[in-house]
Amino acid sequence: xxxxxxxxxxxxxxxxxxxxxxxxxxxxxxxxxxxxxxxxxxxxxxxxxxxxxxxxxxxxxxxxxxxxxxxxxxxxxxxxxxxxxxxxxxxxxxxxxxxxxxxxxxxxxxxxxxxxxxxxxxxxxxxxxxxxxxxxxxxxxxxxxxxxxxxxxxxxxxxxxxxxxxxxxxxxxxxxxxxxxxxxxxxxxxxxxxxxxxxxxxxxxxxxxxxxxxxxxxxxxxxxxxxxxxxxxxxxxxxxxxxxxxxxxxxxxxxxxxxxxxxxxxxxxxxxxxxxxxxxxxxxxxxxxxxxxxxxxxxxxxxxxxxxxxxxxxxxxxxxxxxxxxxxxxxxxxxxxxxxxxxxxxxxxxxxxxxxxxxxxxxxxxxxxxxxxxxx
Numbered sequence: 244x245x246x247x248x249x250x251x252x253x254x255x256x257x258x259x260x261x262x263x264x265x266x267x268x269x270x271x272x273x274x275x276x277x278x279x280x281x282x283x284x285x286x287x288x289x290x291x292x293x294x295x296x297x298x299x300x301x302x303x304x305x306x307x308x309x310x311x312x313x314x315x316x317x318x319x320x321x322x323x324x325x326x327x328x329x330x331x332x333x334x335x336x337x338x339x340x341x342x343x344x345x346x347x348x349x350x351x352x353x354x355x356x357x358x359x360x361x362x363x364x365x366x367x368x369x370x371x372x373x374x375x376x377x378x379x380x381x382x383x384x385x386x387x388x389x390x391x392x393x394x395x396x397x398x399x400x401x402x403x404x405x406x407x408x409x410x411x412x413x414x415x416x417x418x419x420x421x422x423x424x425x426x427x428x429x430x431x432x433x434x435x436x437x438x439x440x441x442x443x444x445x446x447x448x449x450x451x452x453x454x455x456x457x458x459x460x461x462x463x464x465x466x467x468x469x470x471x472x473x474x475x476x477x478x479x480x481x482x483x484x485x486x487x488x489x490x491x492x493x494x495x496x497x498x499x500x501x502x503x504x505x506x507x508x509x510x511x512x513x514x515x516x517x518x519x520x521x522x523x524x525x526x527x528x529x530x531x532x533x534x535x536x537x538x539x540x541x542x543x544x545x546x547x548x549x550x551x552x553x554x555x556x557x558x559x560x561x562x563x564x565x566x567x568x569x570x571x572x573x574x575x576x577x578x579x580x581x582x583x584x585x586x587x588x589x590x591x592x593x594x595x596x597x598x599x600x601x602x603x604x605x606x607x608x609x610x611x612x613x614x615x616x617x618x619x
Contacts, residue, residue: 260553263514267557267593268564270510275565275589277503279572279579281496286580287422288489289482291356295336295365297450299463300476307492308485310354310423312338312447316473323469324449329457330466334364335446337435340425344404345395352425353394353405357435357446364450367429372399373414379431385414389576390426408438422489424576451475507596514553515600546601554597558590 291309292300301324303313316335324333337357344350358365360375367375367385378385382402386394396403402411405428414429421427430438436445453462459477466475476484490496569579 263553264557264560266510266513267553267597268561269513270506270596271558271561271589271593272564272568273506273509274503274592275562275581275585276568276579277499277506278585278589279565279569279581280577281490281499281503282580282582282585283572283578284422284490284495284499285486287420287577288485290419291365291427292478292482292485294368295450295478296334296363296452297478298453298459299451299466300478300481301333301449301451301466301470302447302474302476302481304472304474306448306474306484308488309338309481310340310421310425311488315441315445315447316449317442317446318444320470320473321449324451324466327462327465327469329454329462330451331454332362332450332452334358334362334450334452335432336364336448336450337432337441337445338447339435339439341405341428341439343394343426343428346401346403347395349395351393351395353428354421354423354425355405355435355438356427356429357432358429359432362432367414367416367419369416369418371415371417375414377413378429380411380413382409382411382434383413383430384410384434385416385429386412386426387416387419389417389420389574391415393576394426405438407440408434410434410438420576420578422577507592510593511596511600514550514597515602543605546605547598550597550601551594554593557597558593561593562586562589 288308301316301320303316306313321333321335324330335358337355339355341353341355342350343353356365356367360366360378367378369387370385371388373385377383384405386396391397394403396412399412399415402409404410410428410430416429419427432446433443435441436443451462451466453459463475463477467473486496566581569581572578
């Protein structure tokens with residue numbers, strides 16, 4: 244009976260139902276897009292750190308993120324790292340912003356990532372054209388397909404200039420995006436230095452790999468004692484620092500989360516208003532149920548079931564639109580990320596939002612006097 248009564252109440256006024264569903268749909272789409280952008284941004288920010296083969300990162304003191312390594316390190320730092328017991332390898336990595344001059348004129352900012360593939364430190368992934376060996380060819384670099392038009396090129400074989408030297412695109416990747424919108428350009432360590440006129444022994448980071456069985460905390464402490472004015476970070480710490488810099492120091496993350504909360508607020512208000520109005524229109528029927536002996540809890544469950552049905556229908560419609568937007572965003576520079584856990588979380592949020600919205604209707608029903616049915 245609860246289910247039957249809830250469905251009849253829900254579909255009795257179809258215009259009101261449509262308004263309720265539009266409110267839920269709007270909320271689901273806005274929240275999913277905002278959180279999808281947030282998740283996509285997080286993935287882009289930490290992608291380089293996650294794909295690096297390192298247990299520990301040695302950085303200049305105060306390095307803010309992967310893209311902003313600060314003062315360059317040198318071979319003395321590498322020798323100091325290799326002298327610590329338990330260190331299996333210390334792979335140098337060069338990262339810096341650079342000016343990419345387009346073949347047809349104009350320029351844009353890019354991020355050089357210099358690392359030798361054979362060192363197994365940070366290698367380009369998602370290669371769809373060319374291979375790692377081709378990057379070692381004269382002038383060779385790899386760029387992502389999503390940035391080809393921004394870089395003013397078409398594909399493999401095109402040439403351009405980065406700062407002090409000429410380069411040639413020898414490989415194309417797919418799925419390596421940059422939160423800063425400056426495309427990553429992969430090349431060898433020596434070429435990255437040469438393009439920017441840096442010393443032959445300079446680099447931005449050391450990717451430290453420990454021997455099996457080595458205690459991470461102990462090795463980190465030993466490295467910190469050997470290195471002067473350098474920081475030794477775990478992979479998780481460097482991820483968190485990069486996220487803090489780009490999502491929260493810039494305010495981008497707060498804006499995305501704020502947009503999601505706004506969507507929830509708007510959806511909650513719309514659903515609450517329609518549920519309250521529907522309950523008010525059916526006060527006589529609810530009073531009749533009370534007069535026949537129905538408990539307040541029974542009527543409350545009817546209203547909550549009505550809200551749950553609205554949530555399920557609105558969620559399904561909203562997610563269909565959100566998934567369509569997510570699919571369309573895949574080829575853009577800032578794709579949305581929709582994971583099963585995020586979709587499940589959105590469903591729970593939608594149910595919770597509608598349950599909260601039902602409170603105003605429940606409070607109205609609680610004040611019903613069963614005797615009012617006899618006064619009509």
